[in-house]
Amino acid sequence: MSDFEIKAPSLQELGKRHSSKWRRFPADVLPMHVAEMDFQIAEPIKQRIIKMVSESDLxxxxxxxxxxxxxxxxxxxxxxxxxxxxxxxxxxxxxxxxxxxxxxxxxxxxxxxxxxxxxxxxxxxxxxxxxxxxxxxxxxxxxxxxxxxxxxxxxxxxxxxxxxxxxxxxxxxxxxxxxxxxxxxxxxxxxxxxxxxxxxxxxxxxxxxxxxxxxxxxxxxxxxxxxxxxxxxxxxxxxxxxxxxxxxxxxxxxxxxxxxxxxxxxxxxxxxxxxxxxGVDWLNSTVDTLDENRHHLKRELERLFPEVNYIIPEAGYLAWLDVTSWNLGEKTVETLIEKAKVALVPGNDHGPQYTEHVRFNFGTSPELITEGLTRISKALDS
Ligand SMILES: Cc1ncc(COP(=O)(O)O)c(C=O)c1O
Structure with a gap:
C-alpha cells in the first residue's frame, strides 16, 4: 500500500512545463519520448529547494x-x-x-x-x-x-x-x-x-x-x-x-x-x-504507481495492438516495443509524430538494427498512456 498518491497532473498543466519534454514538439504532440516522469516531485526535495532559494544559498x-x-x-x-x-x-x-x-x-x-x-x-x-x-x-x-x-x-x-x-x-x-x-x-x-x-x-x-x-x-x-x-x-x-x-x-x-x-x-x-x-516513501509510492502503469500498458496493447511485442520491464518507466506489425519502417517515429501526434524514441537510436522498435515512456497517468495508444491506433487505421 502506497503512502502517497502519485499522480500526473492534467495534460493542460503539464503543457506549462519548461522542460525539453514539453518544448521539443508542437503543443498538439503528446510527448512520450524523453525519460522524464510527469509526477510532482517529492515534498522533502521541494522544501529543500525552496529553502535554498529563499535563503539565497546558491x-x-x-x-x-x-x-x-x-x-x-x-x-x-x-x-x-x-x-x-x-x-x-x-x-x-x-x-x-x-x-x-x-x-x-x-x-x-x-x-x-x-x-x-x-x-x-x-x-x-x-x-x-x-x-x-x-x-x-x-x-x-x-x-x-x-x-x-x-x-x-x-x-x-x-x-x-x-x-x-x-x-x-x-x-x-x-x-x-x-x-x-x-x-x-x-x-x-x-x-x-x-x-x-x-x-x-x-x-x-x-x-x-x-x-x-x-x-x-x-x-x-x-x-x-x-x-x-x-x-x-x-x-x-x-x-x-x-x-x-x-x-x-x-x-x-x-x-x-x-x-x-x-x-x-x-x-x-x-x-x-x-x-x-x-525521499524513500515517495519513491516507493512512485514505484507502485509505475507498477500499475506497466500493466495498464500491457492490457492496452493487448486490446489495441495484440501483435505488438512488449516484455514488461523489471525496472523503470520505459517500454521497449517491437512494432514491426505497424509497417511504418524506418520512418516510424516521424510518421507517428505527424499522423498520430505522439512522440516516441526511435528504436534505432538504441542500436542501428532496431528499426522496428520504439521506446515508449509510461511515467505518466494511465489516461495519457491510453490517449497515446488510441491516437496511434486511429492514425494507423486512417
Ligand atoms: C541509462 C541512462 N543513463 C543516463 C541518463 C542521463 O543521465 P544524465 O542526465 O545524468 O546525464 C539517462 C537518461 O535517460 C539514462 O537512461
Whole structure:
C-alpha cells in the first residue's frame, strides 16, 4: 500500500512545463519520448529547494558529505550494500561523468563495449570522444552475452559501458551474470563503467544488484555512475556521482579534473542527498504507481495492438516495443509524430538494427498512456 498518491497532473498543466519534454514538439504532440516522469516531485526535495532559494544559498558547490552519507544509508536499506563513503565524487550529470572518466583515462579514439539495445546517450557520449562502440547485443532473454563480451576483452577492448538496469528494456541483471562479468573483467584487466541511474525504480518482484556489490573482482574493476535524477525526476538540477570501492578504481577516478566537482550544481547535490535520505516513501509510492502503469500498458496493447511485442520491464518507466506489425519502417517515429501526434524514441537510436522498435515512456497517468495508444491506433487505421 502506497503512502502517497502519485499522480500526473492534467495534460493542460503539464503543457506549462519548461522542460525539453514539453518544448521539443508542437503543443498538439503528446510527448512520450524523453525519460522524464510527469509526477510532482517529492515534498522533502521541494522544501529543500525552496529553502535554498529563499535563503539565497546558491553559490558554488563545496564539499557535500551529505550525499555519500545519504546514499550509504539508502544502499544499505534497499540493496543490503555497505559502501565506503570516502570514495564518492560528484559530477554534473551521468553523461559528463562517463565522458570525463573515459577521457581522463586515455580512452579517446579507442573502443568501448556496449550491449544493445541500449540508451541512445551511450552512443552519443562515445561519439564525443571518437570512441568506436563495439556492440555485443543482449541475448534473447535480455541477459548479457558474457562469452561475446569476453571475446572483445580478449581482443584488447578495455572498457564496458553497462546500463543496469538497462534502458530501454528495463532489465536488472542477475548477481550471477554480474559476478561472471567481474571475473572476465579482472582476467583481462578491463573496466566496467556501470550506469545505475534507473536502479531505485526496480519493481518489488525483481531484484537489482549493484555491480560493485558482487565481490572483490567487481570492486577491483568497477565504477558506479549514478544520480537521483532519474528516480526522483530531477534531471534539470544537474548532479550525479561516481563511486568506486577499491584503490585501483579510485586512482582512475582521481585522474579526472577537479572541475568535475565544481561543474555540478549546489541545488542538485543537496536535492540528491534529500532524495536518498528523505525521499524513500515517495519513491516507493512512485514505484507502485509505475507498477500499475506497466500493466495498464500491457492490457492496452493487448486490446489495441495484440501483435505488438512488449516484455514488461523489471525496472523503470520505459517500454521497449517491437512494432514491426505497424509497417511504418524506418520512418516510424516521424510518421507517428505527424499522423498520430505522439512522440516516441526511435528504436534505432538504441542500436542501428532496431528499426522496428520504439521506446515508449509510461511515467505518466494511465489516461495519457491510453490517449497515446488510441491516437496511434486511429492514425494507423486512417
Ligand atoms: C541509462 C541512462 N543513463 C543516463 C541518463 C542521463 O543521465 P544524465 O542526465 O545524468 O546525464 C539517462 C537518461 O535517460 C539514462 O537512461
Amino acid at each position: 553559490g558554488y558547490l563545496g564539499p557535500v558529505p551529505e550525499v555519500a552519507k545519504a546514499f550509504a544509508g539508502f544502499a544499505k536499506n534497499r540493496w543490503n550494500w555497505a559502501i565506503d563513503q570516502t570514495k564518492l565524487k560528484l559530477a554534473t550529470d551521468v553523461g559528463v561523468a562517463v565522458v570525463e572518466f573515459l577521457r581522463s583515462n586515455g580512452a579517446t579514439g579507442g573502443k568501448v563495449v556496449i550491449t544493445s539495445p541500449v540508451y541512445h546517450g551511450f552512443w552519443e557520449w562515445l561519439g564525443e570522444l571518437s570512441i568506436t562502440p563495439v556492440d555485443v547485443p543482449l541475448k534473447e532473454n535480455f541477459s548479457l552475452d558474457i562469452h561475446g563480451i569476453e571475446e572483445q576483452f580478449a581482443a584488447g577492448v578495455k572498457y564496458l559501458l553497462l546500463c543496469n538496469p538497462q534502458n530501454p528494456v528495463g532489465k536488472a541483471f542477475t548477481r550471477q551474470e554480474l559476478t561472471e562479468l567481474a571475473a572476465i573483467a579482472k582476467k583481462h584487466d578491463a573496466v566496467i563503467i556501470s550506469d545505475e541511474i534507473h536502479a531505485p525504480l526496480t519493481y518489488r518482484n525483481a531484484t537489482f544488484t549493484p555491480y560493485l556489490n558482487c565481490g572483490p573482482d567487481a570492486e577491483a574493476t568497477g565504477v558506479c555512475i549514478t544520480s537521483a535524477s532519474k528516480s526522483w525526476n530531477l534531471a534539470g538540477l544537474k548532479a550525479a556521482f561516481l563511486l568506486t570501492q577499491s584503490k585501483e578504481m579510485q586512482q582512475m577516478v582521481a585522474k579526472m579534473p577537479q572541475a568535475t566537482h565544481w561543474r555540478s550544481s549546489i541545488v542538485g547535490a543537496f536535492a540528491m542527498a534529500e532524495a536518498y535520505e528523505n
